Amino acid sequence: MKFGRTLLLAASILVIATPALAANGGGSGGGGGPSSGGSVGNFDPAKRYEEGKQLLKAKEWKKAEKAFDDVLNVAARDPNSNYMMALAQAGQEDYKNARKYFRNAVKYQNNFPQAMGWLGAVEAKLGDAGKANEQKTALTKLKTACAGTCPDAGNIDAAIAQIDAALTAPDAPLQVAGQFARFASANDGDAAYLLASGLINEGRYEDALYSLRAAAVALGPHADVLTYQGFANRKLHNYETAIRYYSAALKLDPAHRGANEYLGEYYVEIGDLSKAKQQLAKLDRICKFGCEEAEELRRWISGGKS
Numbered sequence: 370m371k372f373g374r375t376l377l378l379a380a381s382i383l384v385i386a387t388p389a390l391a392a393n394g395g396g397s398g399g400g401g402g403p404s405s406g407g408s409v410g411n412f413d414p415a416k417r418y419e420e421g422k423q424l425l426k427a428k429e430w431k432k433a434e435k436a437f438d439d440v441l442n443v444a445a446r447d448p449n450s451n452y453m454m455a456l457a458q459a460g461q462e463d464y465k466n467a468r469k470y471f472r473n474a475v476k477y478q479n480n481f482p483q484a485m486g487w488l489g490a491v492e493a494k495l496g497d498a499g500k501a502n503e504q505k506t507a508l509t510k511l512k513t514a515c516a517g518t519c520p521d522a523g524n525i526d527a528a529i530a531q532i533d534a535a536l537t538a539p540d541a542p543l544q545v546a547g548q549f550a551r552f553a554s555a556n557d558g559d560a561a562y563l564l565a566s567g568l569i570n571e572g573r574y575e576d577a578l579y580s581l582r583a584a585a586v587a588l589g590p591h592a593d594v595l596t597y598q599g600f601a602n603r604k605l606h607n608y609e610t611a612i613r614y615y616s617a618a619l620k621l622d623p624a625h626r627g628a629n630e631y632l633g634e635y636y637v638e639i640g641d642l643s644k645a646k647q648q649l650a651k652l653d654r655i656c657k658f659g660c661e662e663a664e665e666l667r668r669w670i671s672g673g674k675s
Contacts, residue, residue: 403562403584403593414440414450414621418589419555421453430460444590446617448478453589455487460545464491475504478582482508482521486528490543493535505532520579558587562594565601574601592622600631603638611635624655630662637669645670 403415421436437454444450455470468491474484489504512525535543553561561584568577581598588594599614612635618628633648649670652663 403559403588403591412439412443414443415555415589415591418450418453421457421589425453425456425460428460430457433457433460440589444617444621446473446477447585447590448474448481448484449586450589451477452481452484452487452586455484456545459487459491459543464494464543467491468495479507480511480521481582482511482524482528486524486531489528489532490535493532493539494543496539498536498539501532501536505529508532520576553583553587555588558584558594561587562597565597569597569601569604572604574604577601590617590621592618592625592628595621596625596628596631599628603631603635608635608639626652626655626660626662629655630666633666634669637666642670 417436418440421433421440424430424433424436434454434457437450437457440447440450441454451470451473455467455474458464458467458470468488471484471488471491474481475488478484485504485508489501489508492498492500492504508525508529511521512529515522515525534541561580565577565580565584568574568580578598578601581594581601584594585591585598595614595618599611599618602608602614603611612632615628615632615635618625619632622628629648629652633645633652636642636645636648645666649663649666652660652666656663
């Protein structure tokens with residue numbers, strides 16, 4: 370599937386710097402940017418996630434906690450929702466609960482420097498310097514792999530500094546308020562997603578994943594973003610990760626055309642034509658009058674994939 374051209378647009382997800390964002394046309398299953406749709410029944414997790422972000426900015430910690438609890442009820446393994454919930458707990462100085470959610474965020478995304486920095490700081494705050502240093506060691510490995518050139522370079526340095534400060538003065542208060550000074554808007558999340566679609570079109574899958582992570586921090590759990598995260602990982606042969614993202618997308622939106630198509634393509638790649646045909650049958654039910662995704666998967670099954 371081809372995606373549209375990109376137009377550069379700068380933005381930031383948090384007060385710590387993130388990659389430059391951009392906007393273009395395209396989409397994987399619903400038209401427009403991802404903030405314009407996606408729901409589980411009558412509940413829109415992306416909308417509720419945005420409400421939670423605004424409550425964090427207003428320091429309405431308990432209300433933010435409720436918002437992210439609602440999101441986690443339908444997307445328990447979403448790293449960004451766990452991260453935001455942890456910040457809501459930290460704002461209330463409930464560091465034990467904050468630690469639980471920061472641990473979840475790192476568990477579900479093992480290269481999430483902001484969450485790793487906060488987790489290390491909270492571990493130090495709770496008196497476990499060993500666990501704090503584990504996060505610092507993991508961040509140091511990310512820093513070595515990044516070599517100062519990846520989009521996360523600034524985030525990694527800031528996270529290491531955050532842990533060092535907490536280890537030096539574990540009794541000092543952990544400041545949460547400044548974290549929200551430059552939260553990206555839903556429009557910025559759309560822009561990051563659309564930049565990723567252009568990078569995917571160019572075969573730049575690693576770069577696309579950075580932009581998709583930026584989109585996910587801004588937008589929360591959304592089937593369009595999850596689908597492209599699955600697609601980019603599949604192209605990098607990270608098959609287990611790809612399946613996890615496709616499954617998360619389809620849990621949010623079982624009729625998502627892009628996720629169903631790409632899952633079918635995965636089955637073709639591994640030689641399971643029976644399951645690929647099941648995905649095609651599902652797409653044919655979803656697309657009563659036909660759609661590009663069904664025709665593309667049909668070509669893959671028939672041996673005509675490009």
